[in-house]
Amino acid sequence: xxxxxxxxxxxxxxxxxxxxxxxxxxxxxxxxxxxxxxxxxxxxxxxxxxxxxxxxxxxxxxxxxxxxxxxxxxxxxxxxxxxxxxxxxxxxxxxxxxxxxxxxxxxxxxxxxxxxxxxxxxxxxxxxxxxxxxxxxxxxxxxxxxxxxxxxxxxxxxxxxxxxxxxxxxxxxxxxxxxxxxxxxxxxxxxxxxxxxxxxxxxxxxxxxxxxxxxxxxxxxxxxxxxxxxxxxxxxxxxxxxxxxxxxxxxxxxxxxxxxxxxxxxxxxxxxxxxxxxxxxxxxxxx
Amino acid sequence: xxxxxxxxxxxxxxxxxxxxxxxxxxxxxxxxxxxxxxxxxxxxxxxxxxxxxxxxxxxxxxxxxxxxxxxxxxxxxxxxxxxxxxxxxxxxxxxxxxxxxxxxxxxxxxxxxxxxxxxxxxxxxxxxxxxxxxxxxxxxxxxxxxxxxxxxxxxxxxxxxxxxxxxxxxxxxxxx
Numbered sequence: 384x385x386x387x388x389x390x391x392x393x394x395x396x397x398x399x400x401x402x403x404x405x406x407x408x409x410x411x412x413x414x415x416x417x418x419x420x421x422x423x424x425x426x427x428x429x430x431x432x433x434x435x436x437x438x439x440x441x442x443x444x445x446x447x448x449x450x451x452x453x454x455x456x457x458x459x460x461x462x463x464x465x466x467x468x469x470x471x472x473x474x475x476x477x478x479x480x481x482x483x484x485x486x487x488x489x490x491x492x493x494x495x496x497x498x499x500x501x502x503x504x505x506x507x508x509x510x511x512x513x514x515x516x517x518x519x520x521x522x523x524x525x526x527x528x529x530x531x532x533x534x535x536x537x538x539x540x541x542x543x544x545x546x547x548x549x550x551x552x553x554x555x556x557x558x559x560x561x562x563x564x565x566x567x568x569x570x571x572x573x574x575x576x577x578x579x580x581x582x583x584x585x586x587x588x589x590x591x592x593x594x595x596x597x598x599x600x601x602x603x604x605x606x607x608x609x610x611x612x613x614x615x616x617x618x619x620x621x622x623x624x625x626x627x628x629x630x631x632x633x634x635x636x637x638x639x640x641x642x643x644x645x646x647x648x649x650x651x652x653x654x655x656x657x658x659x660x661x662x663x664x665x666x667x668x669x670x
Numbered sequence: 671x672x673x674x675x676x677x678x679x680x681x682x683x684x685x686x687x688x689x690x691x692x693x694x695x696x697x698x699x700x701x702x703x704x705x706x707x708x709x710x711x712x713x714x715x716x717x718x719x720x721x722x723x724x725x726x727x728x729x730x731x732x733x734x735x736x737x738x739x740x741x742x743x744x745x746x747x748x749x750x751x752x753x754x755x756x757x758x759x760x761x762x763x764x765x766x767x768x769x770x771x772x773x774x775x776x777x778x779x780x781x782x783x784x785x786x787x788x789x790x791x792x793x794x795x796x797x798x799x800x801x802x803x804x805x806x807x808x809x810x811x812x813x814x815x816x817x818x819x820x821x822x823x824x825x826x827x828x829x830x831x832x833x834x835x836x837x838x839x840x841x842x843x844x845x846x
Contacts (some may be wrong), residue, residue, distance in 0.1 A: 384725055390684055391703035393750050414747075421745045422705075422727050436705065436750065487815030489730055489740045489793060574814040575728060 386424035393436040397443070397552070400435050403621040405525045405548035407433045413550055414438070415458055418486065418494035419502040435550075443552065448474060452558030458498070458551060462491035473562065475556065481512045481567035484600040486574035499552050503537045506577040510537055510607040512567055515583035515597035518556040524549040534609055535606040561589035564666035568658040568660070570602075572587040572645065578602035582634070582658035586617065586666055593617045598630065599660060601649050604639035613637060613659065674700040675714035675748070688752035692717070693761030701748040705780050707741075708732045710756060711750035719759040723817075730816035733789035734758045740793045742815075759801035762795065770833040770840070771795050780829030782820035789816050794830040802838050806831065 394400045404411050412431035414420060415438070423429040437443065443457040444462060454475060456465070465471055465482040472479050484493055485499070485508050499509040500520055513533045520536045522529050522545055533554075536544050545551060565585040569578045581601035587594045596614040601607055613633035617626050640651035674685065685700040692715065699714060711717050711734065723731030725744050732743040735757040741763050762769035774780060781787045790813060797804060797812035804812070809830045810823075818826060 385706070386704045389703055391686055391747070395748075417750075418727060418745055419745070421706075423746070425725070434747075436747075438750065462692055487730070488812055489742055489815035490727060490745075492739045493741055493746070503730070567673075622710065 384425040386421070387427060387430040389424075389431055390433050391436065392433065393439050395439050397437075397440055397550075400437055400440065401523060401525055401548065401550055403433070403435045405552055408547040411435055411547075413458075413501070415498040416461060416494035417498075418490045419498065419504065435598035437550070446470065449558075454478075454556040456496050456554045456556075458495060458553060460496060462486070462494050462496065463488075465496060466491060474559075475516075476563055477512055477515060477565040477583055478556075480565075481508050481569075481583065484508065484567070484569045484571075490575070497554050498532065498538065501543050501545065501551050501556060503539070503541050503543050504577075505540045505604065505606045506581075506602045507607070508567070508569065508578060508581055508583075509602060511581055511583040511599040511601040512585075513554060513556070513641075514607055514609050515565070515585040516556045517585075517595075517597055518554055521550050521553045521555060522549045523552045530555065537607060540606060559587045559595075561587040563587055563596045566662040566665060568662060570654050570658075576618060580640075580651050580654040580658065582655055582662065584659060584662040584666070586622075586663075588622075588666075591621050593620060593622060593626075596630075598634050600634065600638055600655060602640075602645075603655060608637055608639065610634045610637040618664075622663060624637055626662055627663040627667065630663060631656045634659045673697065673710075673714045675702070675705055675710055686749045686752075688749055689749045690754050690756060692756040693758060699748070703747060705748040706744055707734075707748045707751055708743035708745045710751065711743060711756070714748075717758050717760050721785055721788055723785065723789075726732075728817065729786070730789045730793065732788050733792050733816060735792055738796065738799065740796045740815075757811065759791060762791065769795070770836040771797050771798070771830065773836065774829035774831075774833035775826075777803050778825050778828040778832050780822070782824045786816055786818045786820075790818070790826055794833065797830070798834055798837060802834060802841065804834055805829070840841060 410432040414434045414436040443459040445457040446460045462485045519530045519532045567583045568578040583599045585597045596617040598610040598613045613630045616629040635656040638655045640648040642648045689698050721731040723729035727745045809827045
């Protein structure tokens with residue numbers, strides 16, 4: 384399979400990349416890891432006339448924690464960098480749990496977190512994780528530099544809020560107000576398959592009390608599901624068997640699964656309940 | 671010599687010039703941007719040891735090393751190989767000897783039909799460069815992006831462990 388014909392530019396600065404995108408409007412696409420875009424182009428689901436390859440912009444390959452405690456992930460930070468990150472292991476349990484289960488090891492060598500958010504696949508993993516963490520995406524254009532909350536960034540299946548000429552330069556997770564707990568559990572038929580069910584839970588605890596909670600689901604609806612009611616069941620108190628059960632029930636209720644070759648709707652909903660319970664029980668034991 | 675690889679004889683199709691190293695040899699090529707790396711390697715350079723399996727980023731048969739990192743070459747553009755150092759299965763053995771990973775595959779019967787083998791060996795080579803003493807679990811993890819439809823995983827894992835042992839022994843001898 385070949386992509387449709389396109390022109391290719393590999394700029395050496397972000398300004399140059401933005402200028403190329405701005406000059407070419409909606410016909411231009413950014414190529415980062417390419418692990419979703421190139422397959423889409425081969426299937427002719429996407430046929431941009433210009434690809435702006437940002438792989439020379441090594442300055443975007445970072446992930447680091449700012450002095451205020453916020454986490455910044457650059458547009459060229461690859462899944463493998465996050466999988467091997469010592470920073471995430473301690474500071475970001477939900478992200479640390481997700482990184483090793485994205486696609487497969489070889490795809491993780493190329494694919495990027497920010498690219499995955501831009502791709503906005505309803506079965507993608509990172510959008511659920513960043514939603515649970517209440518993160519945002521920084522978009523840069525010729526005259527803009529704005530932070531877009533993830534829930535507004537993903538506007539629907541395979542569509543995002545970037546304006547023509549804008550590039551997503553980084554993802555940001557806000558600083559924690561307490562100790563971070565949580566995890567990501569994914570049910571897949573085999574390594575590299577899309578999530579049958581993916582569940583991201585992110586908590587912040589202070590003196591044993593849950594101060595912030597986010598729960599987001601993937602693979603169980605036409606889009607990433609932000610299970611706000613489930614998260615609310617946890618906020619303001621300690622993790623108890625009762626609050627955990629309530630959150631798990633709410634999350635299962637928020638799921639909109641469909642029966643398909645990966646499993647029945649009932650089974651998927653059940654797995655949401657199981658996964659939320661499992662992650663919260665684990666967080667409670669550590670707390 | 672510059673290799674030109676294009677399927678398109680439409681006049682005016684833009685070609686990008688790239689320069690890269692493959693299995694130690696410097697090469698120049700003119701490629702259409704939409705040419706996939708696997709096609710540059712197989713058709714442009716005639717290195718047919720790299721196999722094209724699923725063409726959908728699943729099977730890993732087309733895996734090769736780009737700057738030492740395993741990549742599915744059906745999911746990377748040839749034009750992105752500019753300034754890169756590529757290793758294919760043809761680059762593993764020396765003139766006189768097989769690479770330990772190749773030797774492992776022969777000793778432990780690590781292949782049946784052989785289609786997935788080049789990708790398996792390159793993914794395994796990258797693992798052993800990082801970790802000379804992998805557990806069985808480490809090997810399975812590192813190869814989980816490569817599919818074998820003969821389902822000969824058992825012996826593939828054994829082959830990699832065999833190569834790891836040989837490489838450890840070689841290293842120990844060098845140190846003595």
